[in-house]
Amino acid sequence: MHSRLTRRSVLGGAIAAPLIARARPTTGAVPTATFALPIGLPDHIPGDGFVVRHGYASENTLYNPGWLHTGEDWYLTDGDTAGASIYAVGDGEVVFAGSEYPGLVVIVRHATDLYSMYGHLAYDLAVEVGEPVERGQPLGTVLARSDGRAPSHLHFEVRTFLTTPEVNGNAPRYAYGCGYECPPGPGYWPLDAPEHPSAMGWRNPTHVIAHHSLPVTSGNGSAEVIVAAAPSAAAAPLWSAPLGGEEARSISEVTLPPGDRFPLLEVRAGAEDARSTSAEGYAVWYRLGLPDGRRGWVQAAVPSTAETGSDGRPSSVVFNFYPAVAVEP
Numbered sequence: 001m002h003s004r005l006t007r008r009s010v011l012g013g014a015i016a017a018p019l020i021a022r023a024r025p026t027t028g029a030v031p032t033a034t035f036a037l038p039i040g041l042p043d044h045i046p047g048d049g050f051v052v053r054h055g056y057a058s059e060n061t062l063y064n065p066g067w068l069h070t071g072e073d074w075y076l077t078d079g080d081t082a083g084a085s086i087y088a089v090g091d092g093e094v095v096f097a098g099s100e101y102p103g104l105v106v107i108v109r110h111a112t113d114l115y116s117m118y119g120h121l122a123y124d125l126a127v128e129v130g131e132p133v134e135r136g137q138p139l140g141t142v143l144a145r146s147d148g149r150a151p152s153h154l155h156f157e158v159r160t161f162l163t164t165p166e167v168n169g170n171a172p173r174y175a176y177g178c179g180y181e182c183p184p185g186p187g188y189w190p191l192d193a194p195e196h197p198s199a200m201g202w203r204n205p206t207h208v209i210a211h212h213s214l215p216v217t218s219g220n221g222s223a224e225v226i227v228a229a230a231p232s233a234a235a236a237p238l239w240s241a242p243l244g245g246e247e248a249r250s251i252s253e254v255t256l257p258p259g260d261r262f263p264l265l266e267v268r269a270g271a272e273d274a275r276s277t278s279a280e281g282y283a284v285w286y287r288l289g290l291p292d293g294r295r296g297w298v299q300a301a302v303p304s305t306a307e308t309g310s311d312g313r314p315s316s317v318v319f320n321f322y323p324a325v326a327v328e329p
């Protein structure tokens with residue numbers, strides 16, 4: 001299951017789902033870095049076939065009731081996630097590799113205030129500290145878990161810090177797991193803490209990737225999206241605008257046969273420091289061009305109650321589409 005994905009192959013970009021109020025265009029936001037998804041199977045677009053069972057800033061009642069998850073747990077929709085390939089989501093430098101999470105943790109610095117973190121990796125990492133990495137470069141694979149605490153999966157975080165005093169530096173406010181000067185961090189933050197995880201420097205990974213997912217954000221027809229292997233439904237409504245922003249009306253419907261491709265004209269995503277406390281806070285919308293000439297907005301990812309917080313709100317996110325961005329040889 002170890003991927004031999006080549007650097008020339010098509011890479012998947014972003015992701016996911018719906019909130020709305022803070023949706024804003026990516027236009028102009030990201031001329032430099034472009035991000036892809038952190039996990040994939042050989043010969044597949046990264047992200048395709050995967051689901052987020054426990055989303056950012058949602059409660060994981062299965063393992064840690066009372067705590068908000070500070071990252072995303074990526075699982076294969078069908079089958080064992082062990083052995084899936086983990087990729088750097090963007091260009092950067094490996095600044096941490098180690099720990100016992102269980103499994104190893106890799107942290108990549110993309111900018112002075114932007115880090116991606118990959119947890120529960122198998123012990124034969126493909127990179128070491130100090131190594132520069134490119135978007136889509138393999139970092140390792142998902143550990144085959146046997147500790148009984150959780151099935152094999154990727155814990156993926158995006159944040160502004162490597163260590164910060166109150167979270168994982170010299171004065172952690174909550175001692176969950178990681179402790180002092182521990183770059184991987186706790187992975188959770190109390191539900192009843194005064195600050196939201198976004199206030200501490202964590203970011204909604206799906207929103208960050210969506211904001212960085214396209215080198216060009218409108219118009220030239222070079223970008224495409226691919227219908228996911230397991231979309232949320234057989235068809236999705238096509239809207240005149242993303243819900244929650246301008247006045248939106250339903251135009252028609254788009255059928256979602258897995259593997260179908262559509263031109264991607266524009267992306268809108270919620271704030272990177274979104275402050276929701278369930279997967280309802282996810283907001284990613286794509287403007288598509290359809291073969292019959294219609295254009296409209298679809299929800300790229302959908303909050304799901306496959307897992308919920310103790311209040312019944314969704315903790316999971318199902319993806320309808322993955323962007324495929326052709327990478328120059």
Ligand SMILES: [Zn+2]
Nearest residue numbers: 071072073155
């Ligand atoms: Zn996790």
